[in-house]
Amino acid sequence: MPVSESNRDIPGWDEALRAGLDAYELDQDDRTLLDPGRAVPSGLASLPNRGSVAVVGRPNVGKSTLVNRIVGRREAVVLDTPGVTRDRVSYPAEWSGHAFTVVDTGGWDVDVAGMAARVAEQAEIAIGLADAVILVVDATVGITDTDQQVVRLLRRSGKPVVLAANKVDGASTEPDAAALWSLGLGEPWTVSALHGRGTGDLLDAVVAILPEGGTASSTDDGVRRVALVGRPNVGKSSLLNQLARSDRAVVDPVAGTTRDPVDEDIVLDGRVWRFVDTAGIRRRIHQATGADYYASLRTQAAIERSEVAVVLVDASQALAEQDVRVLQMAVDAGRATILALNKWDLMDPERRFYLERELEEELVQLRWIPRVNISALTGRRVDRLAGALDVALQNWDRRIPTGQLNAFLGELVSAHPHPVRGGKQPRILFATQASARPPHFVLFASGFLDPGYRRFVERRLRETFDFEGTPVGISVRVRERRKRAN
Numbered sequence: 001m002p003v004s005e006s007n008r009d010i011p012g013w014d015e016a017l018r019a020g021l022d023a024y025e026l027d028q029d030d031r032t033l034l035d036p037g038r039a040v041p042s043g044l045a046s047l048p049n050r051g052s053v054a055v056v057g058r059p060n061v062g063k064s065t066l067v068n069r070i071v072g073r074r075e076a077v078v079l080d081t082p083g084v085t086r087d088r089v090s091y092p093a094e095w096s097g098h099a100f101t102v103v104d105t106g107g108w109d110v111d112v113a114g115m116a117a118r119v120a121e122q123a124e125i126a127i128g129l130a131d132a133v134i135l136v137v138d139a140t141v142g143i144t145d146t147d148q149q150v151v152r153l154l155r156r157s158g159k160p161v162v163l164a165a166n167k168v169d170g171a172s173t174e175p176d177a178a179a180l181w182s183l184g185l186g187e188p189w190t191v192s193a194l195h196g197r198g199t200g201d202l203l204d205a206v207v208a209i210l211p212e213g214g215t216a217s218s219t220d221d222g223v224r225r226v227a228l229v230g231r232p233n234v235g236k237s238s239l240l241n242q243l244a245r246s247d248r249a250v251v252d253p254v255a256g257t258t259r260d261p262v263d264e265d266i267v268l269d270g271r272v273w274r275f276v277d278t279a280g281i282r283r284r285i286h287q288a289t290g291a292d293y294y295a296s297l298r299t300q301a302a303i304e305r306s307e308v309a310v311v312l313v314d315a316s317q318a319l320a321e322q323d324v325r326v327l328q329m330a331v332d333a334g335r336a337t338i339l340a341l342n343k344w345d346l347m348d349p350e351r352r353f354y355l356e357r358e359l360e361e362e363l364v365q366l367r368w369i370p371r372v373n374i375s376a377l378t379g380r381r382v383d384r385l386a387g388a389l390d391v392a393l394q395n396w397d398r399r400i401p402t403g404q405l406n407a408f409l410g411e412l413v414s415a416h417p418h419p420v421r422g423g424k425q426p427r428i429l430f431a432t433q434a435s436a437r438p439p440h441f442v443l444f445a446s447g448f449l450d451p452g453y454r455r456f457v458e459r460r461l462r463e464t465f466d467f468e469g470t471p472v473g474i475s476v477r478v479r480e481r482r483k484r485a486n
Contacts, residue, residue, distance in 0.1 A: 021430050021444060024479040033434060033442060051131030051210045052101040053093075056123050056154075058146040059107025061138045062166040066193035067091065067104040070203065095203040100210060103130060108150055124153065129301045132160045132209050134202070135185065136193075139165040139177040151183050160209040163188045164202055169195060223265065223274045224393060227302045229330065230312035231322050232280025235342040239312065239376035240264060240277040243385075269386035278302045281326055303329060307437075308336035308392055308469075310385065315341040315373070316351065319358040327366060334438045336392035336470045337369050340385070345375040368462055370469050392469025396438055400465055405431050405441070408464055409457075418453050428457075429479070440473035449476050 018034060026034075055063045055070075071091045093102045105123040127133055133154055137147055154161050165177035168190040180188035189205060191198035228236040243266045263276050278299040303309055309330035313323050330337045341355070363369065370388050374381045409431050418426045426447030434442045441461070443449070449457075458474055461467065 053132050054103045054126040054130035055134045056105050057136035061136045062193045063136050069193050069199050070102050098207045127157050134162050134164050136164045136166050140167045161185050162205045165190045166193050223272050225274045225306040227276045227306035227309045229278050234312040234314045235376040236277050236312050242376050242379050276302045303333045310338045310340050312340045312342045314343050316343045316346040319362050324362050331471050336396040338388050339369050339371045341373045342376050344373040395467045396470040399436050400433050438471045443476045445476050
């Protein structure tokens with residue numbers, strides 16, 4: 001039955017829909033998410049964050065289990081099989097009034113190739129970006145050669161480390177952890193990530209070594225951070241100099257001049273913005289070597305610590321695959337994103353025609369990214385960046401009331417129901433916004449929703465509520481009806 005415009009204003013209408021979910025099997029996480037008094041959390045950039053903590057160690061020592069224990073819910077996938085975690089995944093956490101970010105990583109190992117090497121590389125990236133590290137060791141196994149290799153890696157990083165002796169389930173196994181003193185990392189904190197034993201003392205030690213102003217809290221001063229990213233020699237440093245009205249960054253025709261991120265507070269449209277010039281990304285991080293590798297690493301860190309990414313593209317040249325990768329990197333980081341087509345002063349009508357075709361073909365899934373045509377060298381239309389930044393960040397911050405969201409979905413599903421699959425037609429039962437910065441929505445459904453239908457819902461969501469310039473996340477929780485008691 002379609003939901004009319006008047007239904008949007010009926011008091012308690014979304015509560016009635018919420019009550020209908022009681023007929024379905026819901027877990028504690030579901031009920032917490034559906035709590036009407038729950039404050040919609042924002043992203044990490046807006047939190048008073050002490051920094052980030054990377055949880056590392058060799059495979060199958062209980063890193064993901066410990067991460068779940070720290071965040072207080074089952075977020076990370078946990079199995080007895082080594083190698084379940086591959087990417088580094090960040091979760092917001094809090095302990096004793098201190099907020100921080102905990103980063104789960106895959107198992108680090110030596111002399112590995114293929115997928116295992118990529119996993120180990122992600123763990124190394126997490127260490128480089130973190131403010132502190134928790135090294136997890138299996139106390140029941142003792143020190144292995146891999147553990148010693150991880151310790152050497154941590155010493156080279158210079159990051160403060162807390163040693164967690166995991167799988168100490170009782171007092172009888174505590175002596176097993178004594179041997180870990182020989183690693184030279186200080187006191188081994190005995191914990192049982194599975195049962196929660198000793199994790200409080202461990203977190204006390206972690207909070208004690210985190211800086212008062214961690215890297216993740218760099219926006220707490222109210223100044224919004226903008227990362228200038230792109231391939232080498234697309235004009236990032238020239239744009240920073242143009243905005244700053246001074247030679248703030250070194251500019252040279254040789255690609256790769258910038259190595260380290262350069263911060264500059266710039267007044268734009270009467271407000272202060274913190275622009276960060278970054279090194280050009282030549283290729284994927286795991287394919288880079290030497291100075292390029294570390295420059296790419298710092299660029300990725302700059303994106304993750306920003307609120308909006310301005311991706312510069314040389315409009316006078318054909319759109320490259322690496323341009324699309326850089327755009328996707330910003331989107332995957334959950335940052336508001338703007339595409340700046342630089343060197344517009346070098347364009348002729350023929351090139352403009354082909355550029356439009358390239359953008360239509362290559363960015364078919366990213367059409368929501370606003371475009372600004374500029375010339376960093378001459379300053380042409382650079383002032384238009386302020387308006388684009390405002391729109392992108394406003395939508396990045398956007399929260400949709402639950403009633404409006406479900407009224408919209410009711411109308412959408414009524415007019416365009418999900419196709420029948422296997423004799424059944426999945427239904428969207430209820431929806432709520434789980435977080436902002438970027439907006440993320442959770443759909444409760446009676447069955448699996450096809451990827452194509454999810455994209456359709458996202459597209460219509462963008463059209464209705466205007467999410468230009470920001471990624472939008474949609475996750476689906478399939479829930480079954482409760483079985484009737486006999």
